[in-house]
Amino acid sequence: MTVNHSYHGVLIGLFVAMIGSFFVDLLAGPVSLQWFNIWAAIIENKASLDSLIFFEIRLPRAILALLVGATLGISGAALQGLLRNPLAESGIIGVSNCAALGAVLVFYFGFTQWAWFALPLAGLLGALVSVVLIFLLAGRSSSTVTLILAGIAINTIAGALMAMALNFAPNPYAMQEIVFWLLGSVANRSVSDVLIIVPFIVFGGLLILSCGRFLNALTLGEETASSLGFNVQVLRWRLVVGVVACVGAAVSVCGNIGFIGLVIPHLLRPLVRHDPQRLLSVSAMGGAVLLLLSDVAVQVLSSGGELKLGVITSLVGGPFFLYLILKNRNVWG
Amino acid sequence: MGLSAVLNDESLLLTGQQLTLSITGGATLLNAVSVTVNQGELVGLIGPNGAGKSTLLKLLSGVDSPSKGCVSLAISGSLEPISALSVRERAQKMSYLVQGAKAYWPIEVEKMIALGRLPFQKWWQQSSDYDQAKVVRAMQLTETLIYRNRIVTTLSGGEQALVMMARVLAGEPEVIFADEPVATLDPYHQLHVMELLRAHAKGERAAVVVLHDLSLAARFCDRIYLLNDGGLFCEGSPEVVLSQHNIARVYGVDSQITRVGQDLSVSPVARLNNR
Numbered sequence: 001m002t003v004n005h006s007y008h009g010v011l012i013g014l015f016v017a018m019i020g021s022f023f024v025d026l027l028a029g030p031v032s033l034q035w036f037n038i039w040a041a042i043i044e045n046k047a048s049l050d051s052l053i054f055f056e057i058r059l060p061r062a063i064l065a066l067l068v069g070a071t072l073g074i075s076g077a078a079l080q081g082l083l084r085n086p087l088a089e090s091g092i093i094g095v096s097n098c099a100a101l102g103a104v105l106v107f108y109f110g111f112t113q114w115a116w117f118a119l120p121l122a123g124l125l126g127a128l129v130s131v132v133l134i135f136l137l138a139g140r141s142s143s144t145v146t147l148i149l150a151g152i153a154i155n156t157i158a159g160a161l162m163a164m165a166l167n168f169a170p171n172p173y174a175m176q177e178i179v180f181w182l183l184g185s186v187a188n189r190s191v192s193d194v195l196i197i198v199p200f201i202v203f204g205g206l207l208i209l210s211c212g213r214f215l216n217a218l219t220l221g222e223e224t225a226s227s228l229g230f231n232v233q234v235l236r237w238r239l240v241v242g243v244v245a246c247v248g249a250a251v252s253v254c255g256n257i258g259f260i261g262l263v264i265p266h267l268l269r270p271l272v273r274h275d276p277q278r279l280l281s282v283s284a285m286g287g288a289v290l291l292l293l294s295d296v297a298v299q300v301l302s303s304g305g306e307l308k309l310g311v312i313t314s315l316v317g318g319p320f321f322l323y324l325i326l327k328n329r330n331v332w333g
Numbered sequence: 334m335g336l337s338a339v340l341n342d343e344s345l346l347l348t349g350q351q352l353t354l355s356i357t358g359g360a361t362l363l364n365a366v367s368v369t370v371n372q373g374e375l376v377g378l379i380g381p382n383g384a385g386k387s388t389l390l391k392l393l394s395g396v397d398s399p400s401k402g403c404v405s406l407a408i409s410g411s412l413e414p415i416s417a418l419s420v421r422e423r424a425q426k427m428s429y430l431v432q433g434a435k436a437y438w439p440i441e442v443e444k445m446i447a448l449g450r451l452p453f454q455k456w457w458q459q460s461s462d463y464d465q466a467k468v469v470r471a472m473q474l475t476e477t478l479i480y481r482n483r484i485v486t487t488l489s490g491g492e493q494a495l496v497m498m499a500r501v502l503a504g505e506p507e508v509i510f511a512d513e514p515v516a517t518l519d520p521y522h523q524l525h526v527m528e529l530l531r532a533h534a535k536g537e538r539a540a541v542v543v544l545h546d547l548s549l550a551a552r553f554c555d556r557i558y559l560l561n562d563g564g565l566f567c568e569g570s571p572e573v574v575l576s577q578h579n580i581a582r583v584y585g586v587d588s589q590i591t592r593v594g595q596d597l598s599v600s601p602v603a604r605l606n607n608r
Contacts, residue, residue: 216448
């Protein structure tokens with residue numbers, strides 16, 4: 001069938017683009033590396049400055065950009081499918097802000113000195129708190145609208161608490177650290193940062209992918225999905241838990257990187273003919289490409305005081321969001 | 334209640350016993366309504382707005398669960414409570430067409446109709462040739478084959494209604510539950526959708542349909558349940574239920590009932606003050 005051909009074409013194309021941008025991101029950086037030295041390190045186990053830069057700085061950075069971009073893309077597609085709304089994003093159910101709050105509190109109380117895993121752990125705990133809160137606020141059997149309203153409430157509270165932490169920051173240095181972290185970046189992260197989030201991202205991603213058929217059924221609304229043999233309440237929570245696990249992990253290490261979850265599914269939806277299930281894997285790869293290329297742009301545009309990744313994605317995403325609203329306003333009359 | 338029972342009446346297909354639905358806050362949307370559906374029957378649910386027709390249909394189809402009461406389906410000679418079936422099993426046997434059904438994403442007609450085959454596919458499976466054949470058959474029945482590559486949201490209301498019917502028919506369910514499937518349609522499409530439901534409700538299959546048009550109900554339905562204020566007002570053949578007296582009591586309108594050939598034609602003529 002022609003439909004399948006074009007879908008496979010899109011998958012292959014995006015995969016190639018993803019691998020390509022991954023290598024471009026490895027190449028980008030203030031120091032130009034001698035590839036011979038890296039090769040020597042792999043083959044002969046001979047360490048050099050170049051191989052150190054490559055394995056300790058660039059590789060974790062590129063892997064993080066890939067993982068986090070994929071996470072944001074797939075969870076945006078999942079939430080847009082669940083809420084049947086192209087304006088939905090992982091920020092909307094309060095996950096990103098709660099994870100960020102957890103990390104901010106760690107900065108505020110100086111727990112980062114205790115252990116290298118304090119920051120990601122706090123981010124995940126924050127994301128976990130957001131799920132518990134959503135459960136308490138929205139209940140087990142609630143509708144999608146209640147879910148959104150609960151998300152807005154949680155977002156507001158988490159935002160206020162972060163503002164308070166900034167307000168009472170013990171010293172300007174702590175404050176700067178918090179702000180920089182909030183802007184979102186994949187720079188200067190270690191291999192252990194990558195390792196700690198991988199299980200959560202894989203787990204969350206698999207949970208989301210297992211809901212693909214449910215998302216297709218939701219094209220006809222929740223009641224019809226239920227009549228088509230899907231346990232809507234169970235699957236809705238499975239999807240939310242999946243999003244929380246991977247977004248919580250991503251935010252806890254890289255801060256708040258906005259708008260990828262909004263822009264990517266929206267851009268790619270026509271390529272899969274609005275099929276919500278196919279949009280998942282396509283958005284994961286698309287998100288990875290966009291974040292990798294944004295990271296390249298960050299490194300090319302600024303060498304000294306580095307521009308933060310979250311700033312770039314928001315600069316691209318903000319106007320796009322406005323455009324979406326204007327376009328939909330015309331559709332809705 | 335709740336246990337499977339051996340069937341005495343072989344033509345019985347579905348029963349709802351003493352169905353009650355109360356929502357948090359105490360309001361009772363439906364109060365102890367019992368329904369039976371026999372094989373080959375097209376059953377109409379009528380009543381004024383807020384009478385509980387849609388609620389009853391959701392309970393019967395298993396989309397909602399009753400606070401009290403039990404819905405049972407005849408499966409190989411015995412009545413099984415549908416709460417004991419898996420959601421997948423239930424979905425294979427019973428299909429629900431929501432009021433004002435619409436697609437939230439602009440997908441192709443054929444893809445949308447193929448969603449009706451989801452209850453027959455395991456999570457790792459794609460649509461098979463067998464599924465595809467059923468989809469094509471449903472499009473032939475509903476005469477929607479010509480739209481198969483159109484985007485569903487660009488179709489007219491009447492065309493969309495037929496496509497939605499095709500989605501339901503593609504699953505070849507034993508019972509179809511349709512909530513006001515003709516409410517917004519022109520006479521041509523109204524008749525088309527009703528004829529499809531009528532044609533489905535044959536042999537071992539049946540359909541339950543919520544209607545506002547009393548003449549259509551009289552013409553197509555074998556039996557009618559007249560609901561009022563969350564309760565059952567009366568039940569029976571169209572001749573019995575659609576009397577001037579009943580319509581005045583429940584709808585609060587004076588009506589003219591005429592016989593056209595074999596069918597009744599009901600037209601409301603004036604509002605009554607002492608409803």
